[in-house]
Amino acid sequence: MTVGDFSSSVEYEWNFGDERATLSEAQKAAIQQMFDVVVYYSPYPDERARVPNYRDEQDVLQAAQDCRR
Numbered sequence: 001m002t003v004g005d006f007s008s009s010v011e012y013e014w015n016f017g018d019e020r021a022t023l024s025e026a027q028k029a030a031i032q033q034m035f036d037v038v039v040y041y042s043p044y045p046d047e048r049a050r051v052p053n054y055r056d057e058q059d060v061l062q063a064a065q066d067c068r069r
Contacts, residue, residue: 003057006064007038030067037063 001009013019014035020028042054055063 003041003060004043007041007060010035010038030069034063034067 010031014031023031037055038060040053040055041060042048042051042056045056048054048056
């Protein structure tokens, strides 16, 4: 799975998935933090240079790892 595919999946599931009701508050908070990173993922370095909020692959990977903790 690519970082772009992962980011899109997280964004879709968080916005439209129905499992949120089954999560604890701690799980929701962790996923929200990851979501806040992946929605700004851009695979284009020139875009990331122009838009300070855009994130790269390492940022998404770190957010996913942090979410698992």
